[in-house]
Amino acid sequence: MSLKGRKVIIGLTGGIACYKVPYLVRYLVKDGAEVRVVMTEHATKFITPLTMETVSRHPVYYDMFADREYVSTQHIELAHWADLFVIAPATANVMAKMAHGICDDLLTTVICATGKPVMFAPAMNPGMWQNRVTQRNLQILKDLGYQFIGPAEGEMAEKQIGWGRMVEPLELFEAVKQFFAAGSKKKVLKGRNILVTAGPCREAIDPVRFISNRSSGKMGFAIAQAALDLGAHVTLVSGPTSLTPPAGADFTSVETTAQMHKAVADAFAKVDCLVMAAAPSDFTPRAVAKHKIKRGTTKLELTLEPTADILKDIARLKKPRQIVIGFALETEHEEEHARKKLVEKRLDMIVVNNPRNRGAAFEHDTNQVTLIRPRRKPERWPLMSKEEVARRLTDEVAVMLAGKKG
């Protein structure tokens, strides 16, 4: 689906990531979108309106009291004109202002005047992002229904590493495409709370080393996106991945299996459905060395002990209205092992994937899965993209939840 005829306002605020935004505008324009650009005064210090004007092929708006015709209503006209607003990069300042209704320039006034969806792509130094006041503003904005894409983790312009980097222009473009594609889907999960886990967990050996697995998180992130597209409220709990959480999901980042266990247990009571697509560790080192273990010892033995079984523990808390879906990764007798787990852990469904099948499971963009459900024959799905698996699975969740309601 192209973006032909879609109207997007790009709002730039004063961060170094402004230099990436012309790429986003070019992708949008090339795909058929109509783009208008609004800049804060500080954004114009980082990139010229002329550049934005050239890539968007339209005059750029940045002056609240500009000496133009119909200037008195330009903020209202822009607010009505757009189908979607993308604030990229979004400074800590613009987040703070929007969280508190401050409209002291054209961009904040236009955002305040619009009833259209607004996505923020934050970009700032990790210290600014982690600052409690920024986190509080983030929560206020999320509660008000504003969407967030990123920030990502990585190296900043000033060489510091951490969370705060703006997601790449191509990812922002994909999020815009996703937004419009989702708009045309029936919201069969509206009013439902879906909890999805994704990615690997890491178990520390010493301050710099850990045990982990090859999970990329792609399957869980795709499920979270598909559930959002069907109108669900989605909580995504993920171990470390290189992926950007879908806009609109409540995202909790964890590292260890114990942290994932706690995050899932904390959120479970309120959800209608839990999909455990993460790959937590089954074992963790009994002791974590305080300092980096030095080379030189001829033999290093690690004692591992089992981690808490998240699915098993959560299944005990399950209410009749709730659905719990597990993912299983088996390398032999997969269907037999999965059915055993299904019964033991009182699950409603297990999605089995076998990494030995070509294009399936870890790190691939495709997956080949088999559904195991109580009293039903295994249902083998062909190899397909993880997005397609996610779409079909969430359609299945909608049917299962509708059955519970009756």
Ligand SMILES: Cc1cc2nc3c(=O)[nH]c(=O)nc-3n(C[C@H](O)[C@H](O)[C@H](O)COP(=O)(O)O)c2cc1C
């Ligand atoms: C070189 C430079 C880079 C900056 N980068 C950022 C940034 O990435 N994120 C941010 O929140 N503020 C950043 N700032 C600070 C903002 O520009 C400042 O808070 C400004 O008031 C934001 O105004 P605006 O939100 O109206 O555009 C930067 C400032 C300078 C001088």
